[in-house]
Amino acid sequence: MGVSLKDVAQRAGVSVKTVSNVVNNYQHVTPGMRARVQQAIDELGYRPNLTARHLRKGRTGIIALAVPEFGNPYFAELAGAVIDAAARHDYTVLVDHTAGLRENELLVSQGFRAHVIDGLILSPIHLETEDLTGRTGAGPLVLLGEREYEAPYDHIAIDNVAAAREAVGHLVALGRRRIAFLGSRTGRERQPAHLRLRGWRQELEAHGLPADDSLVVVTDGYGRADGAHAMAALLDRGAAPDAVFAYNDLIAIGAMRTLAERGLSVPGDVAVVGFDDIEEARYGTVSLTTVSPDKEAIARLAVDSLVAQLKDGAPPSAPRRPRPGHHLAVRESAPAARPGGHR
């Protein structure tokens, strides 16, 4: 293990970061650059051992990312972005799934496997503020996602209310007046869909439209099947929406499947907007208009926070609430409004 990343970088005449990128294949590297670095690796007999420098500091070089759903492409895409961001700091990522259950969120947040991880990025669904304030000595933590906490931890989330308002405002500009919200939850005020539902309500009221609770559908989960059932329930009770704003893309995709089965056209009969901008949204027979959070920024801010905490050996003196960006990706399911008025 005498040969370091730095030795390879010097031999190849490139930066350590470039060597790291080649070794990890986490970023696009030109074929020429790759060949140059590979040659230096071969000449020096370098064997990557990313964890060596962490071990010297009593660390493992592994950070955990705990997400509620492994099968939700949003979290898979976010995990990919976190893996990339972590690799730039020579960290590898252990991905954990909590199934969105409070017991599991509690378990990971309180230091489950603390002996193998240096820090945790957690996207909670049911964890409460008091669960977090009672947490002691379990290592650096960063929170992700829509839930709000009064706890001394950095929390990375886009402005969910503003994003939801843009989605609903877009549907209003298309002339839609009966805009349903699919994917609400019963129960506590701060559960995930809360901010997006608030944005739906605020935007409708800003346009002088009623926020009709009969157009809000509670779902059990956040998957395609939940969206399909929610849409069917809405149509079965005669609600006749002319647009749907879904809590996430999977619910929107499930809703579109039900609309197709019922012979309703998208966007002709019902315009649909999702949230997450998963790749699948771009490839449906009718592509999906959706709120696109800046996943790379979310991942980078989260990893930077953990790395800073590890470097300082302490949590942030004041918890930070950075706001990564977002934009509305306008596609076929709710196209751009025609100039000059409503359709």
Place this chain on the structure above:
Amino acid sequence: MGVSLKDVAQRAGVSVKTVSNVVNNYQHVTPGMRARVQQAIDELGYRPNLTARHLRKGRTGIIALAVPEFGNPYFAELAGAVIDAAARHDYTVLVDHTAGLRENELLVSQGFRAHVIDGLILSPIHLETEDLTGRTGAGPLVLLGEREYEAPYDHIAIDNVAAAREAVGHLVALGRRRIAFLGSRTGRERQPAHLRLRGWRQELEAHGLPADDSLVVVTDGYGRADGAHAMAALLDRGAAPDAVFAYNDLIAIGAMRTLAERGLSVPGDVAVVGFDDIEEARYGTVSLTTVSPDKEAIARLAVDSLVAQLKDGAPPSAPRRPRPGHHLAVRESAPAARPGGHR
């Protein structure tokens, strides 16, 4: 840490496995059973520490699963199944992505992070037999997927040739005669698409149909964009297929998007069959007919192999090649043939 899983099981009057399932939320547990176990957990003050018994044996209780693409839902779904299967043996899973690159596959197969993992399940794309035969002392290994190796490791894969033949046979039964294959690769004989392409060829020839190489499209990768580009290339060169068999569902979904953009109907103009049966396949505006591998069986066989190797302290005396099952999930993109003949 005086309270064990066993103590909780005894208090609740259930099996240790049931307690484990509740603690990990990896399987559906009835609400009544959950409440009963939760009560025992609360009464005893049990804190899960899944790794304790592994640590006593000098192990970490973590197995790694290395997949080529994190963003491919097939691997996300497979990872979920592996996590479930591993949990039944009190193992947790670290998911690694190799980006399908030989250097990374080599890295993980040769014991990258061997200090934190007890064993590895690897789904390789480019690794060669000689890379594996040269591997020494890096812990238990199980291989997954379509590539074939002559190496002393257990290898879990469905019968890809038979599965591809069923897919193509289904299209022939629908009266299709110009059946394209999307997702071939150039280069080495044993690269991933090889067996599925062989099945395509064998089945066509079995029906006395020509296996027309102008209907085979090479792709750079295995994503939706690759499928969209491959379909466009095929149409642009005037190939006029009446059916598509795609290497995987993502390529099939990308192809269907291109067909929609070109005004061609599925299955009317072009019938489409994929491979993997990812959840997305069931929720398109036109649902996708696809080969459905038994992911639970794949995961269970892989984990069982690793656990047996860890128990025996040695690799299998003779490498095993179990064949998990598969079936063709028939949906709208290539529906069941009507009785009495072709359409």
